[in-house]
Amino acid sequence: MTRKEERLLPEVERAVRAPEELVVVGKRIPKSDALYKVLGQAQYIYDMQLPGMLYGKILWSERAHAKIISIDTSEAEKVPGVRAVITAQNTPEIRIGFMKDQPVLKKDKVRSFRDEVAAVAATSWEAAEEAISRIKVVYEDLPGIFSPEEAMEEGAPLIHEMDARGKELKDNRIRLPWKLVCGDLEKGKAEATCTVTTSYEVPAVNHCCMGTSACIASFDAGDNLTIYDITQIPSLAKADFLEALKAMGAKGRVRVITPTIGGGFGSKLDTYGYQYIAMLLSHRTKRPVKIVFTREEEFFATSPRQQAKFTITQGCDKEGYLTFREVNATLDNGAYISWGATTPSVMMMPMSSLYRVPNIEFKSTCIYTNNTWAQAMRGYGNPQATFAIDCNMDELAEKAGIDPVEFRRRNANIPGEETPQGFLPRTCGHRECLEAVVEKMGYEGRQSGIVEGTPKARGMGVASLIHVGGGAKIYRSDGCATSIKIDDDGWVDVFSGSQDIGQGLDTVLRQIVAEVLGFKPEKVKIHVGDTDTCGWDAGCHASRSTFVAGNSAKVCAEIVRAQMVANFAAQLEVAEDAISITEGEVLAQTDDPDKQVTKVERLLRRAHMTGRGNTMFMASNFWEPNNKLLAGDFHGNFSMAYTYGVHGVELEVDTETGQVDVINYVAAHDIGKAINPMLLDGQAYGGIMQGIGYALTEEMLFDKGKLLNPNFRDYKILTCLDVVPIEAIIVETDDPEGPFGAKGVGEPGLVPVAPAIANAIYDAVGIRLRRLPMTPDRVLEALWAKAGKAIA
Amino acid sequence: MKTITFTVNGNPVTLDVSEDANLLSVLNDDLELAGAKEGCGAGECGACTVIVDGVAVTSCLYPACEADGRVVETVEGLVLESGSLHPLQRTFVDYGAVQCGFCTPGMVMSAKALLDKYPNPNEQEVKVALAGNICRCTGYTQIVEAVLAAAEEMKK
Structure with a gap:
C-alpha cells in the first residue's frame, strides 16, 4: 500500500470492555507506595548503608576548555581514611554516551566544567572531600566556545579533534x-x-529532581557487580555497565537494583560518569562505594534540557488552512553527546504532525560547545518545538485575520488520517480537547486588555500538543517483559521490566492486573527495578510505560487467568465460560448452590495442594508493540498511538512591574482511557507547573560555561505559593491498541504550556515574547519597546 | 563533642554530637530516622523539615546542639497512639499528594506544624505554610487539597 492509499484508515473495531464492566481500572486508587512514603519508611538510595561501604567524591574540572598537563594525587593519598584515588592514568578507559565521545575520567583535556578529572573513595564523606581538595591539577587553557554561533565560525577551535573511532573532525x-x-x-x-517567519529561543533548564543523583556500586568475590541505582532504564543501564565491566577486565555479571527514586523527568535516561566512577572505585577497593551528588553538583553536573533556537515559517491559504511549515533549529549540545543530541528526532513529531500541514521541511543541527552537555527532559524535544510552532500559529492567525482558536479549529488533527511523517493515529481527540478548553474558559466572550482602574491587563491564550502515547520505537525493541506468579494463598506478584519514578506505574500495573485476574488490587504487588528478577524493558521514557508495560502486564495476566479458569472449571465441574472471577471471588453458573460463589484462595489452594494436578499459576510474556523504527528519511509510524491535548490559560500582566500571574488554567488531554484519574490529574498538575516554570521563571545561567545559579535560591522553580487553579479535563477516545483503551500521558502536561502563556501575554498587552523564560524584566523591556515604537 | 538530651517522637535521647553537626545528620545517621531527607543541605527545599518545640525547621541548617532540652518531632512519630495514620498521612495517600515521595516527609511535617497551631486554615494559609517545601512532581494542587481535608477531618 502506498502512503497515499493508507492515508485514511478503516474504522477499527473497539476491543475494549465497556466502562461499566470495569471494577478496578478507571478508579482513583492511591499510589501503591504512598503509605510507606508518608510514614518515612520508603527506602531511597541515600538511606542505604552496606557493610564496609566507602564514600566516593569526584574532582570536577576547574576549566571550561583546557589541556591537562599533570595531576598530582600524592597529598590526597596521605589523607587518613582514603582507600583509593583514581584518574585516567591509573584506570582502564571506559567510554560512555551513544556516540562514545566521552571517557569517564578525562585524560588529555577537559571540555567543560563538569568533566571528571579524578575521584576518591574514603571511609567518610569528610575524608573524601579533604582528599579531593588536595589533588593538584595543572591545566593549560584553550579558547572556550560557549554558543553554537561561535562554534560554527570559520576556524573555530575544535572541541573534539576526532570522533570515537579516531576519525578526524573538521568542525564542531x-x-x-x-x-x-x-x-x-x-x-x-x-x-x-499569508506567511509569517519568526525566531524563538529556549534556555537550558534542569530537571530538579528532589532526590539528587546517587548510586552504590559493589563487587563480590566473583567480580559480579551489584549497583544500587536510580536509573529510569534498568535494562539498558545494565547493558552499558556490562560493557564497562569488560573494559575493566571483570568477567562477572551485572545486577541493577533501584530503590525508591526521588524523581526522574528524563534525567536518568542515560548512564553518567559518576556511576562508572563508583564502579571503578569499588573494583579497586573491593568495597561498596557510594556516591551522592550535592544539590550544587546536581545542578551543574547532570544533563539539562538544552538551549535551542528556532526559525520557523508557516503559511496558510485564503481559508486559513496551513499549506506549509519550514523550520530550522540550532541546538547547543554542550561538550559531549548524550540523548540531548537526539531531541530533534522528537521535535520532528510536532513539526510534522501538530495540526494538519501537508508540506514540511525541518532541519536541525546540534553543535558541540564547552557548556554542560544536554539530555532529555519531560517531552524530549517536544516542548521546545511546540513553543516555536504554537506561537507562530498565533502570529500567522493574526496576520491572516483569523481568531487564534478558529485558526486551530480549522487546522486541528483528525483521527484516522495518516500524518505527513507517516504516523497513524487511530484515535485523536484534538478537536474535542479544543472545544472543551474553549468552552470551560469562556474564551469566546473574553475581555482582553487593561482591567479598568488597574495597571494590569488580562488575556487568554491556547496551544496544542501531540505526543507519542503508544510507545516509541527508537531501539530495535520497544517491548516490555512481565512475569506473574499467583501463590496458593491468593497473593499475586508481578515482575515488570519497567520502572516507577514516582509517576505511579506501580499502581497502574496493579490495577490492570487486578482487573484482568478479577482479584482485589491490594492482593497484587508490582516488582520493578531489579534486573535479576525482572525481564527486559526499553525504559521509562516516551510516556510509554502505561501503554507498553500495561499491555505486557495485561497479556501476561490474561494467560494466567486462562490457566486459572481452566483449572477452576474442572474443580467446579462447569464449563470454562461459566466461570467468572471478580474481586477475589469465583462465580460459577451452576445449579449447585455450594459452587456458585467460592473464594479464589480456596480454589488456588485446592489446585496446588490437594492432588488435583498440583498446579501453580505462573506465566511470562514479552510484549512488543507493532510500531516501526523510523526509516532513513525519518518517516514511519513509530508509535502505536498518539496523545493529544489543548491547554488554555487566562492571565494578568502587570504593566508596571512586568509580573505575569496565571489566574486560570484549563488543560484537556485525550489520553484514550484514564486507568487512574487521580494519578492522571497528578501528571497533569505536575507537568503544567513544570511548564509554567519553563515559561516564566526557570533558566540555567552560564558565564563562559560556568553555571551561575546552581541552587534553589537562584534557580527558580515554582513553590506552593505559585500554584494556579488548574482544571484538568480528561477526554477519553478508547484507543483500540491501548490497555483498556489507555494512551501514555507522562510528558504531555508540560508540552504546550509556554506557548499558551506567550499567546495569552500577547492577547493581554500586545507584546510578543519569543524567548523563554518570560521573566518580568523581559516583559517590561518589550512593553517599553512597544511604547517607544508607538511614540516614534 | 557535646552531650545533648532531647525528646524525639516522645522518646528521651542522650547522645554525643560534634559542635558542627546539624540536626538532620543526627536524625539520619545517629538515630537512624531516615524520613527527613537532605535535598539541598542549604535550607532551600524543605525536604528535611522536622518540628522543634512546635515550630517547623529545616533540620539541615539546625545545629544539633540547639536541640538540647527541646522536643523534636519527625515523620516517624506521626502515627497516632491507636496505631492508625495521622489524618495528614491518610489524606496525603488518599488525595494523590505523593508521587516520588522525596519531599513528602518534610511536606507533612510543615503541614502538621500549621495544623497544630491553626486548626482551621484557609487555602492561602496552607500555601504560605508549605511555601518552603519544594515538590517537583505534583504541582502542589493535591498536596493543598490533602492538607485542607486533613484539617476538616481533625475537627471531627
Missing part, C-alpha cells in the same frame, strides 16, 4: 543529520496567501 557540528521533508515545500509556499 555533530554528525547527526536531522532533516525531515514531507510533501512539497515549494508547492506549499506557492499555495500560501
Whole structure:
C-alpha cells in the first residue's frame, strides 16, 4: 500500500470492555507506595548503608576548555581514611554516551566544567572531600566556545579533534543529520496567501529532581557487580555497565537494583560518569562505594534540557488552512553527546504532525560547545518545538485575520488520517480537547486588555500538543517483559521490566492486573527495578510505560487467568465460560448452590495442594508493540498511538512591574482511557507547573560555561505559593491498541504550556515574547519597546 | 563533642554530637530516622523539615546542639497512639499528594506544624505554610487539597 492509499484508515473495531464492566481500572486508587512514603519508611538510595561501604567524591574540572598537563594525587593519598584515588592514568578507559565521545575520567583535556578529572573513595564523606581538595591539577587553557554561533565560525577551535573511532573532525557540528521533508515545500509556499517567519529561543533548564543523583556500586568475590541505582532504564543501564565491566577486565555479571527514586523527568535516561566512577572505585577497593551528588553538583553536573533556537515559517491559504511549515533549529549540545543530541528526532513529531500541514521541511543541527552537555527532559524535544510552532500559529492567525482558536479549529488533527511523517493515529481527540478548553474558559466572550482602574491587563491564550502515547520505537525493541506468579494463598506478584519514578506505574500495573485476574488490587504487588528478577524493558521514557508495560502486564495476566479458569472449571465441574472471577471471588453458573460463589484462595489452594494436578499459576510474556523504527528519511509510524491535548490559560500582566500571574488554567488531554484519574490529574498538575516554570521563571545561567545559579535560591522553580487553579479535563477516545483503551500521558502536561502563556501575554498587552523564560524584566523591556515604537 | 538530651517522637535521647553537626545528620545517621531527607543541605527545599518545640525547621541548617532540652518531632512519630495514620498521612495517600515521595516527609511535617497551631486554615494559609517545601512532581494542587481535608477531618 502506498502512503497515499493508507492515508485514511478503516474504522477499527473497539476491543475494549465497556466502562461499566470495569471494577478496578478507571478508579482513583492511591499510589501503591504512598503509605510507606508518608510514614518515612520508603527506602531511597541515600538511606542505604552496606557493610564496609566507602564514600566516593569526584574532582570536577576547574576549566571550561583546557589541556591537562599533570595531576598530582600524592597529598590526597596521605589523607587518613582514603582507600583509593583514581584518574585516567591509573584506570582502564571506559567510554560512555551513544556516540562514545566521552571517557569517564578525562585524560588529555577537559571540555567543560563538569568533566571528571579524578575521584576518591574514603571511609567518610569528610575524608573524601579533604582528599579531593588536595589533588593538584595543572591545566593549560584553550579558547572556550560557549554558543553554537561561535562554534560554527570559520576556524573555530575544535572541541573534539576526532570522533570515537579516531576519525578526524573538521568542525564542531555533530554528525547527526536531522532533516525531515514531507510533501512539497515549494508547492506549499506557492499555495500560501499569508506567511509569517519568526525566531524563538529556549534556555537550558534542569530537571530538579528532589532526590539528587546517587548510586552504590559493589563487587563480590566473583567480580559480579551489584549497583544500587536510580536509573529510569534498568535494562539498558545494565547493558552499558556490562560493557564497562569488560573494559575493566571483570568477567562477572551485572545486577541493577533501584530503590525508591526521588524523581526522574528524563534525567536518568542515560548512564553518567559518576556511576562508572563508583564502579571503578569499588573494583579497586573491593568495597561498596557510594556516591551522592550535592544539590550544587546536581545542578551543574547532570544533563539539562538544552538551549535551542528556532526559525520557523508557516503559511496558510485564503481559508486559513496551513499549506506549509519550514523550520530550522540550532541546538547547543554542550561538550559531549548524550540523548540531548537526539531531541530533534522528537521535535520532528510536532513539526510534522501538530495540526494538519501537508508540506514540511525541518532541519536541525546540534553543535558541540564547552557548556554542560544536554539530555532529555519531560517531552524530549517536544516542548521546545511546540513553543516555536504554537506561537507562530498565533502570529500567522493574526496576520491572516483569523481568531487564534478558529485558526486551530480549522487546522486541528483528525483521527484516522495518516500524518505527513507517516504516523497513524487511530484515535485523536484534538478537536474535542479544543472545544472543551474553549468552552470551560469562556474564551469566546473574553475581555482582553487593561482591567479598568488597574495597571494590569488580562488575556487568554491556547496551544496544542501531540505526543507519542503508544510507545516509541527508537531501539530495535520497544517491548516490555512481565512475569506473574499467583501463590496458593491468593497473593499475586508481578515482575515488570519497567520502572516507577514516582509517576505511579506501580499502581497502574496493579490495577490492570487486578482487573484482568478479577482479584482485589491490594492482593497484587508490582516488582520493578531489579534486573535479576525482572525481564527486559526499553525504559521509562516516551510516556510509554502505561501503554507498553500495561499491555505486557495485561497479556501476561490474561494467560494466567486462562490457566486459572481452566483449572477452576474442572474443580467446579462447569464449563470454562461459566466461570467468572471478580474481586477475589469465583462465580460459577451452576445449579449447585455450594459452587456458585467460592473464594479464589480456596480454589488456588485446592489446585496446588490437594492432588488435583498440583498446579501453580505462573506465566511470562514479552510484549512488543507493532510500531516501526523510523526509516532513513525519518518517516514511519513509530508509535502505536498518539496523545493529544489543548491547554488554555487566562492571565494578568502587570504593566508596571512586568509580573505575569496565571489566574486560570484549563488543560484537556485525550489520553484514550484514564486507568487512574487521580494519578492522571497528578501528571497533569505536575507537568503544567513544570511548564509554567519553563515559561516564566526557570533558566540555567552560564558565564563562559560556568553555571551561575546552581541552587534553589537562584534557580527558580515554582513553590506552593505559585500554584494556579488548574482544571484538568480528561477526554477519553478508547484507543483500540491501548490497555483498556489507555494512551501514555507522562510528558504531555508540560508540552504546550509556554506557548499558551506567550499567546495569552500577547492577547493581554500586545507584546510578543519569543524567548523563554518570560521573566518580568523581559516583559517590561518589550512593553517599553512597544511604547517607544508607538511614540516614534 | 557535646552531650545533648532531647525528646524525639516522645522518646528521651542522650547522645554525643560534634559542635558542627546539624540536626538532620543526627536524625539520619545517629538515630537512624531516615524520613527527613537532605535535598539541598542549604535550607532551600524543605525536604528535611522536622518540628522543634512546635515550630517547623529545616533540620539541615539546625545545629544539633540547639536541640538540647527541646522536643523534636519527625515523620516517624506521626502515627497516632491507636496505631492508625495521622489524618495528614491518610489524606496525603488518599488525595494523590505523593508521587516520588522525596519531599513528602518534610511536606507533612510543615503541614502538621500549621495544623497544630491553626486548626482551621484557609487555602492561602496552607500555601504560605508549605511555601518552603519544594515538590517537583505534583504541582502542589493535591498536596493543598490533602492538607485542607486533613484539617476538616481533625475537627471531627
